[in-house]
Amino acid sequence: MKSIVRLSGGLLLLLFSIVVALQLGAVQLHWPEIFSTTPGTGVPAEIFWQLRLPRVLLAGLAGAALGVCGALLQLLSRNALADPYLFGVVSGAALGATASSVWLPQLALPVAAFAGALLAIGLVLVLARHAARHGMQSISTLLLTGLAVSFFCSALASLLLYQADSFAANRIMFWLMGSLSHAAWPAVQLLAITLLVTLVVCALGRRQLAALHWSDDMAQSLGVAVRRWRFLLLMLCALLTAVVVAYCGGIGFVGLMVPHLVRLLFGGHILTLLFGSAVCGAIFLIWVDSAARTVLAPQELPLGILTALCGSVFFLLLLSRRSRHD
């Protein structure tokens, strides 16, 4: 009951954040002006519908997606350090983006990045499966394989960048630092659908998730199809992360930090943790993006730098508070 009250509070705060973030920017917007004119007419309305609204929504969805992925992976791996980027998704996406800007400049960056991310995930799954057949514990195998693939992909990407022309290199570097400046409706729709599917699957499989979080043996003896569930959840995570990285670049630290924050604020049972991570991740990224586009306006700060900067400081404060509690 308590967690429902806190979650509702979080949702209200999220709504408030969206409303405030929509008003921040170079052009002052007045609500009556936006809604009185028919959509698509007038400059303020244009700014609202085509720039600000998709950007704020994408920020919220990306933050929610990263938070949910982090929480899911931490639950599944029973490891508090698990992070959506451990699967080599970011380095895979970077490799895809780099390769395309060197060899196929006409390919859109999100498409290339998405393909690279999927390639990395596929490689991780195949290699981890191969290792697991020789009798290693499969979830730690997966994380370690992800780490190796991640380094491999970023090495290749660096090699390509090193030889690429400086314009392409710049473009990739800035994209890797994360930005929402290219936010558009298709990205919002795609991410919203993926996130919704993931949350529905988690809500239906809450008991299975709890059992998997406990131990594989426990889950199996309770009749959970361990491999099938784990594969499904990992694939959803990978897909979500790949979509986020493809459209927003590398936004670090959110997936690692948000679940820990939620555990401290809401308490950590499965669904509370997942939905809480979605809400908190969304709020966090909306505010960070608002800061990124207003602090040094008209210049925009890369989002990934800000998330890592304020995220890590905030996180250290939380940790010191928690250790004092203990």
Place this chain on the structure above:
Amino acid sequence: MSDLLLHCEQLELRQPGGFVLGPLNLRLKSGRLYGLLGANGAGKSTLLQLLAGLKIPQQGQIFLNQQLLQHYSPTARAQKLAYLSQQQTPTELTVRRLLALGLLPHKTLWQQDTAADKAAITQALADTGLAQQADVLLSSLSGGEQQRAHLARVLVQQARLLLLDEPVNHLDIRYQHQLLATLRRSGLCVLASFHDINLAAAYCDELILLQHGQLAGAGTPAEVLQPELLQRVFGRPCLVDTSPFGGSYRVTFEPERA
């Protein structure tokens, strides 16, 4: 033979390390309590995992209610048999939430927990003396309390057959006896491994003695608890007499001189 719940024929498992379990033939009847005895590494845990369907034997068949165990869906199997492993990974979960996991095999994805489910959980908490600790995190309980919480989870699962790997592990004397009495009263078929032979002898209908993965003896305590056999299996000379309480068999091993 309608009361035959689980049986296996020529069951055999070879493990990568060279350990071979079996070939074994076993018959477990409903309503009876079976004690699984043997030295460390005799294959007690492996046998329990095989019977629980967590390991796949290379040879032989396991039948649950006259049907092949591998033909059961995981959920159907979990409704019929509950398994408690020897080691528990500590997780941040309250006792009540752990017990709720026992309901998993009985629920479809769309079903909510009902009042009857909550009553079953409350009952299991009372049976294991954990009513006061229901909403405490498992990690803050003592080893014995955690073990009782796991046993309560097994009871919530409402299976006819319980496979328990060292269920009295970590329990103090009082709860050891209380647990075994609870299992006796339950009328379920229980196969549990023990290190305490006398405890097993006092409560179990039959004992199963394993040595190096082979069946060294099976039958009533009177049949199995032979001094020569026990010396061969456990490597210490021993005396077998009867306990002053109710005349159950009692084994005393000779202490090793320092």
